[in-house]
């Protein structure tokens with residue numbers, strides 16, 4: 008099987024970075040703790056990866072693709088096949104950022120060996136450098152197992168969407184002292200197990216800051232704290248593709264309205280026989 012892990016970007020005007028740029032590495036990202044804030048965005052497709060890559064330190068192929076592009080009700084039904092296909096596309100579209108792929112629900116929780124098989128398949132089939140998995144103390148042994156075998160792991164604590172059925176919703180976590188203490192212990196356990204980065208999602212601001220101080224690896228916040236070592240958003244959220252978004256989303260664009268406007272323009276011109284014109288049509292050469 009031959010897998011090509013790079014897309015020819017030499018003719019892409021969207022790419023302002025010189026082509027033979029060396030990719031950032033996991034150890035370099037890990038060393039960014041307490042330094043310049045780390046920029047992480049999600050990407051699911053090659054073209055989006057090309058556009059985001061020059062501005063990102065890490066591209067996350069999130070299992071949020073289940074909701075964002077497959078119309079699923081949660082991330083629970085997301086499959087390895089989906090993550091591998093989109094992971095490979097994002098690797099082909101990027102050249103600078105570290106690419107990490109979410110391990111889908113059901114592919115790692117049964118035990119360290121099961122997790123290793125899934126993580127190895129993801130790295131082999133996509134060319135990504137790292138995997139991400141959700142969970143705290145219960146996943147620490149698995150994180151250590153993967154890291155000890157050469158697989159860089161990103162942790163994810165706090166609001167862990169794959170556990171939505173147990174959590175009962177997507178509300179922020181760590182409101183009670185007991186829950187905050189548990190999440191802090193989760194963060195410590197995953198960092199101590201060797202995760203090189205830790206996503207902290209949907210927690211009280213003070214807890215996000217406490218976790219960042221308590222762990223040795225960089226933290227990446229999403230609805231966590233400005234004190235985190237970096238921040239992540241789902242790209243389609245920050246582009247304004249959805250009407251209802253969590254509190255932690257800031258919109259930097261209003262793409263939904265712009266896409267609707269473009270579709271309305273096309274529809275009006277087709278129905279008014281204003282498209283196509285001479286310019287878009289082929290005629291014999293004179």
Ligand SMILES: Nc1nc(=O)c2c([nH]1)NC[C@@H]1CN(c3ccc(C(=O)N[C@@H](CCC(=O)O)C(=O)O)cc3)CN21
Nearest residue numbers: 071074075082168176177178179241244252253254255
């Ligand atoms: N597009 C998208 N963005 C995400 O951030 C995201 C996904 N999809 N899919 C996977 C998970 C699910 N996430 C979610 C989903 C919903 C809320 C949400 O509705 N939050 C409400 C509070 C809800 C409640 O209190 O029950 C909010 O106002 O923040 C938060 C995170 C985060 N992840």
Ligand SMILES: CC(C)C(=O)C(=O)O
Nearest residue numbers: 049069070071109206
């Ligand atoms: C929101 C980020 C951290 C994520 O896990 C995803 O996009 O699936």
Ligand SMILES: [Mg+2]
Nearest residue numbers: 069070071109
């Ligand atoms: Mg995810």
